[in-house]
Amino acid sequence: MKRIMKWIALVVVVLAAAAFVAFLYLAPPLMSTDPQEFVNLEAAMAPAVDGIADPAVRALAGRGRYVLLTTDCTGCHVTPGPQGPLPDMYLAGGRPFTTNAHGVVVSRNLTPDKETGLGARTDDDVKRVLRSGVYPDGRPIPHNAMPWAQFSNWSDEDLHAVVVYLRHITPIRHEIPPRAPGVADALVPGALEIAAGVNAGKR
Amino acid sequence: MLPPVPSGLRWMAFCAAGLLLAAVAGGLAQSGAVAPPTDVTQLYDTSCASCHGTDGRGHGPASDALTPRPRDFTSGTFKFRSTASGSLPSDDDLYRAIAHGMPGTSMLGWKGILTEDQIRALADYVKRFSPRFAAERPASLAATPAVPSSPASIEKGRAAYETLGCGACHGDGGAGVDAVAIGLKDDWGHDAFAPSLDEPWSFRGGRTAADVYMRLKSGINGTPMPSFADSARDDDLWHVANYVVSLARKPVWDMTAEELKAHYARQAEKDAASPVQRGRSLVATMACGHCHTPVDREGRGLPGLNFAGGMTMRLQVWGDVVTANLTSDNETGLGRYGDEDIKRAITRGIKHDGSRMLPFPMGWPAYAHLTPQDQDAIVAYLRTLPPVKNQIPPPARPGVFTYLTTKFQMLVGGKDFPIVIFAGNAGSAGNPGAAAAAAQR
Numbered sequence: 001m002k003r004i005m006k007w008i009a010l011v012v013v014v015l016a017a018a019a020f021v022a023f024l025y026l027a028p029p030l031m032s033t034d035p036q037e038f039v040n041l042e043a044a045m046a047p048a049v050d051g052i053a054d055p056a057v058r059a060l061a062g063r064g065r066y067v068l069l070t071t072d073c074t075g076c077h078v079t080p081g082p083q084g085p086l087p088d089m090y091l092a093g094g095r096p097f098t099t100n101a102h103g104v105v106v107s108r109n110l111t112p113d114k115e116t117g118l119g120a121r122t123d124d125d126v127k128r129v130l131r132s133g134v135y136p137d138g139r140p141i142p143h144n145a146m147p148w149a150q151f152s153n154w155s156d157e158d159l160h161a162v163v164v165y166l167r168h169i170t171p172i173r174h175e176i177p178p179r180a181p182g183v184a185d186a187l188v189p190g191a192l193e194i195a196a197g198v199n200a201g202k203r
Numbered sequence: 204m205l206p207p208v209p210s211g212l213r214w215m216a217f218c219a220a221g222l223l224l225a226a227v228a229g230g231l232a233q234s235g236a237v238a239p240p241t242d243v244t245q246l247y248d249t250s251c252a253s254c255h256g257t258d259g260r261g262h263g264p265a266s267d268a269l270t271p272r273p274r275d276f277t278s279g280t281f282k283f284r285s286t287a288s289g290s291l292p293s294d295d296d297l298y299r300a301i302a303h304g305m306p307g308t309s310m311l312g313w314k315g316i317l318t319e320d321q322i323r324a325l326a327d328y329v330k331r332f333s334p335r336f337a338a339e340r341p342a343s344l345a346a347t348p349a350v351p352s353s354p355a356s357i358e359k360g361r362a363a364y365e366t367l368g369c370g371a372c373h374g375d376g377g378a379g380v381d382a383v384a385i386g387l388k389d390d391w392g393h394d395a396f397a398p399s400l401d402e403p404w405s406f407r408g409g410r411t412a413a414d415v416y417m418r419l420k421s422g423i424n425g426t427p428m429p430s431f432a433d434s435a436r437d438d439d440l441w442h443v444a445n446y447v448v449s450l451a452r453k454p455v456w457d458m459t460a461e462e463l464k465a466h467y468a469r470q471a472e473k474d475a476a477s478p479v480q481r482g483r484s485l486v487a488t489m490a491c492g493h494c495h496t497p498v499d500r501e502g503r504g505l506p507g508l509n510f511a512g513g514m515t516m517r518l519q520v521w522g523d524v525v526t527a528n529l530t531s532d533n534e535t536g537l538g539r540y541g542d543e544d545i546k547r548a549i550t551r552g553i554k555h556d557g558s559r560m561l562p563f564p565m566g567w568p569a570y571a572h573l574t575p576q577d578q579d580a581i582v583a584y585l586r587t588l589p590p591v592k593n594q595i596p597p598p599a600r601p602g603v604f605t606y607l608t609t610k611f612q613m614l615v616g617g618k619d620f621p622i623v624i625f626a627g628n629a630g631s632a633g634n635p636g637a638a639a640a641a642a643q644r
Contacts, residue, residue: 024614025607025610035559039572042571070569072489138250138313138316140249149265150487150490150492151488153268153487156402156405161455190625191625192625193623193624195621197619197621
């Protein structure tokens with residue numbers, strides 16, 4: 001009797017282990033989620049412009065929202081959390097990118113917060129970064145960490161609309177550290193860049 | 204509120220294009236916190252070389268994405284001058300370009316960022332790249348006094364605009380409606396765009412009547428825009444300048460809500476009439492080429508492989524994924540697929556064979572919000588990309604052991620693995636230029 005129990009226990013353990021491995025192997029990560037859910041989440045993160053009182057500003061911001069949404073700015077600028085991007089930290093930045101040429105580049109806080117976001121920057125300052133990759137003090141931004149060269153192809157009018165929309169998203173206090181020196185040795189051989197899902201910013 | 208995405212993986216859905224965008228590290232060797240350097244070579248390399256290149260050839264690592272292309276200083280050909288057609292620019296012309304920038308382009312005005320001395324030093328420095336500056340002097344132009352604008356002058360200008368054939372490129376009435384579609388090239392073989400004359404805020408050389416007069420008088424070297432110094436009377440040039448200035452429409456930042464509504468409706472009509480142009484603009488600004496063009500270790504696109512795919516991205520668990528060939532090649536590119544296949548991939552992340560893409564690094568959840576018209580425009584433009592044969596390998600899955608242990612760490616341990624992006628082309632076309640680059644080192 002005891003022996004049979006032992007055997008049964010063993011079989012159960014082996015079966016459970018096999019089932020777990022099979023689950024690990026077969027579980028299709030993300031692939032079982034309906035594409036529409038990802039699409040909906042993308043739009044839900046970007047605040048609607050309905051609440052803007054001035055109808056002209058609302059129209060401009062609406063255009064800016066379309067441009068920003070379809071350019072996938074969220075890919076880098078939504079704050080990463082332990083369980084994925086934090087939808088309530090829309091464009092608050094903090095995702096670190098380890099590059100062999102530029103050190104650790106961290107996506108910036110684009111919300112209108114005065115101290116940690118774009119609140120204290122003029123429209124021209126923001127446009128200069130988007131079009132030329134240059135900060136107000138002359139520091140250049142690596143063109144591949146931030147694709148300003150591509151965004152320079154926005155017309156002046158679309159560029160303006162993007163900035164108008166950025167002025168109307170929710171301000172979030174989230175401090176982003178400056179670029180840190182290079183860590184080329186940390187890279188996988190042949191790699192250009194490693195993008196991590198850990199937040200480097202401070203609330 | 205949020206869709207049920209398996210834990211630990213959701214963030215990755217939104218890394219999407221961002222990762223790729225950030226992917227290609229290159230260019231500027233500069234640490235963050237330092238003030239602009241005083242040494243002029245270092246200043247040039249820091250502030251100018253990412254577009255103009257350290258050798259001044261206009262081939263900096265960021266240059267491929269720019270329209271118009273950055274100036275090639277080695278030719279001594281400069282567009283915006285106050286000097287005779289074909290001549291070198293004056294020192295003041297160079298100063299003006301650097302200090303005030305080129306509206307509508309990546310060239311910013313450095314005044315207020317750099318000191319006057321630094322700007323003068325850079326203006327002098329760029330002359331070193333062309334031997335012409337040592338051998339020639341700029342030929343000055345005799346500019347006549349301005350003719351003040353008046354209804355009569357504008358009317359004369361309108362007549363002269365027709366006589367001189369300006370509309371051939373800039374469109375009837377200066378609206379430039381079809382100007383961009385006529386396939387102009389500059390001396391370097393790049394597409395040249397005749398601007399819409401009703402959008403003076405993007406006039407590279409400035410928007411005043413005096414600026415426009417000078418463009419007519421001196422021409423724009425290296426482009427199809429000729430000088431009219433010898434072919435038209437000087438007062439007619441002033442009239443045309445006054446006429447062009449009078450064409451300015453209201454920019455969106457001055458419009459009322461009703462005007463904006465009408466403007467964007469008109470814009471959509473224009474875009475529908477020229478889908479390839481609209482698609483070209485979308486593909487450029489959405490940075491498709493950022494991941495779909497393989498790069499070298501400097502982050503520079505490999506020659507001849509524009510939009511030909513081949514960049515490898517390591518996504519833990521899912522393996523090494525290689526970006527697709529977007530050119531019109533019938534065997535290895537999009538030439539194989541129908542319009543609906545392409546749109547489904549862009550907006551739903553479903554490939555031609557029905558298999559799914561992850562919601563990253565390809566940002567289809569974002570691109571799904573493109574209007575149907577814009578989606579069609581993108582497809583129309585991609586169809587025009589010259590075919591490049593570059594067979595892309597299927598995703599390389601990791602070994603079973605790595606797969607299981609990595610997945611265990613993600614699903615059970617909640618670990619977020621980084622995405623790793625690699626230089627080089629994983630497609631069949633190999634790495635053109637790599638041997639030459641190695642030899643150069």
